[in-house]
Amino acid sequence: MSQYYIWTIGCQMNKAESERLGSYLEQLGYRATATAEEADFIVLNSCVVRQSAENRVINKLNALKSLKRLRPNLTLAVTGCLVNSEVDQLRQSFPYVDYFFKPGDYPQWMVKKAESVPVLPRHPSPCTFVPIIQGCDNFCSYCIVPYRRGRERSRRVEEIACEVKELVHRGVKEVTLLGQNVDSYGHDLPDKPDLADLLNELNAIDGLARIRFLTNHPKDMSPRLIEAIAYLDKVCEQISLPVQSGNNEILKAMRRGYTVEQYYQLVTQIRSKIPGVALSTDVIVGFPSESPLQFQQTVNLLTELRFDTVHVAAYSPRSGTIASRKFEDNIPATEKRERLNKIEQLQENIATEINAQLLGRTVEVLVDGKKKGKWQGRTQSGKLVFFSDNGNYLGQLMKIRIEKTSPWSLQGKVKADSAD
Ligand code: SF4
Numbered sequence: 001m002s003q004y005y006i007w008t009i010g011c012q013m014n015k016a017e018s019e020r021l022g023s024y025l026e027q028l029g030y031r032a033t034a035t036a037e038e039a040d041f042i043v044l045n046s047c048v049v050r051q052s053a054e055n056r057v058i059n060k061l062n063a064l065k066s067l068k069r070l071r072p073n074l075t076l077a078v079t080g081c082l083v084n085s086e087v088d089q090l091r092q093s094f095p096y097v098d099y100f101f102k103p104g105d106y107p108q109w110m111v112k113k114a115e116s117v118p119v120l121p122r123h124p125s126p127c128t129f130v131p132i133i134q135g136c137d138n139f140c141s142y143c144i145v146p147y148r149r150g151r152e153r154s155r156r157v158e159e160i161a162c163e164v165k166e167l168v169h170r171g172v173k174e175v176t177l178l179g180q181n182v183d184s185y186g187h188d189l190p191d192k193p194d195l196a197d198l199l200n201e202l203n204a205i206d207g208l209a210r211i212r213f214l215t216n217h218p219k220d221m222s223p224r225l226i227e228a229i230a231y232l233d234k235v236c237e238q239i240s241l242p243v244q245s246g247n248n249e250i251l252k253a254m255r256r257g258y259t260v261e262q263y264y265q266l267v268t269q270i271r272s273k274i275p276g277v278a279l280s281t282d283v284i285v286g287f288p289s290e291s292p293l294q295f296q297q298t299v300n301l302l303t304e305l306r307f308d309t310v311h312v313a314a315y316s317p318r319s320g321t322i323a324s325r326k327f328e329d330n331i332p333a334t335e336k337r338e339r340l341n342k343i344e345q346l347q348e349n350i351a352t353e354i355n356a357q358l359l360g361r362t363v364e365v366l367v368d369g370k371k372k373g374k375w376q377g378r379t380q381s382g383k384l385v386f387f388s389d390n391g392n393y394l395g396q397l398m399k400i401r402i403e404k405t406s407p408w409s410l411q412g413k414v415k416a417d418s419a420d
Pocket of ligand 1: 136137138139140143144145146180181217
């Protein structure tokens with residue numbers, strides 16, 4: 001039997017696509033293998049969101065060139081964000097790669113062989129990702145995604161609902177709907193449904209316990225969506241809302257399309273409508289010309305709004321983006337590192353305090369796997385919980401009494417009569 005190996009880097013979108021691609025290949029008769037060296041078919045599912053990620057992909061491709069030389073029958077394919085509209089150029093640079101294809105746009109021989117075979121994982125995890133919109137129309141000045149993933153393309157509500165029903169049939173309890181900007185969902189479809197419509201439809205699916213979604217865009221998150229999250233019982237009270245900076249000039253240079261004041265208003269609105277909501281955000285430090293005062297404004301925003309999670313990155317210019325053409329990368333690396341450390345330390349303290357409030361409380365956890373001998377799962381608000389117990393709890397909703405907290409996760413014990 002032929003064997004395949006998929007090397008995936010990047011975001012959840014890529015992971016979801018690799019899972020589907022793996023399932024597709026298995027339905028074509030391939031079997032997964034643990035190492036690229038053993039495989040007959042290798043796929044690189046690439047991420048190029050940062051220059052360093054693109055460099056890793058190129059290095060991997062160069063390493064595979066020798067493997068292909070040793071084993072000419074090996075089939076090599078590349079998908080993901082590296083595959084832009086200039087495929088001919090990619091073919092010239094990497095002539096030993098057999099196929100370049102955009103995510104989900106499988107080569108003809110695969111499609112012909114599979115006919116109408118569904119690409120859903122046969123044995124999905126209880127918590128599974130479901131892409132709902134590809135691409136992005138926003139062109140934030142630092143971001144390469146719109147150039148690589150193209151314009152927004154939404155999948156139809158009926159198609160997604162049908163897929164989620166089938167996933168539930170295969171054992172899935174929780175879906176995370178994915179998109180670069182889920183708040184844009186549906187604007188390109190005939191009846192212009194929005195994310196609230198989609199959530200309503202999915203909330204009615206029997207057997208599905210939870211629905212999450214990411215990532216939101218502060219300029220596009222509507223009051224209608226906030227209402228839907230508040231009243232739909234299966235929709236988790238967890239929102240990812242990247243702010244990127246606490247200074248309006250920097251936000252303008254980033255082309256984010258909102259002001260700090262509008263962001264505060266949105267958070268206030270969300271928190272008043274959805275009590276107990278867990279908010280996470282993303283921040284870039286050291287954007288070109290970010291002054292110490294402008295950075296301090298970001299620190300102030302994070303201190304005041306107290307997010308459950310903050311993902312912080314130091315700015316690095318990405319060739320092909322507006323920022324790389326227009327602005328000089330003029331904040332020294334040591335300064336960027338200091339700013340990043342400062343935010344990480346601040347957030348560690350905030351998350352320590354927020355999570356400590358759960359000590360002694362009982363939370364509901366959907367168990368999605370085991371790590372280092374302990375069961376793990378997440379609460380409705382997305383907190384990671386570990387517990388030890390001999391039973392088999394995979395895919396079950398368990399009541400766990402929290403006995404230990406840290407900024408990153410919680411630990412607890414099964415409460416009697418806990419299983420669903
Ligand atoms: S919203 Fe901005 S940061 Fe997010 S993918 Fe689109 S362009 Fe990139």
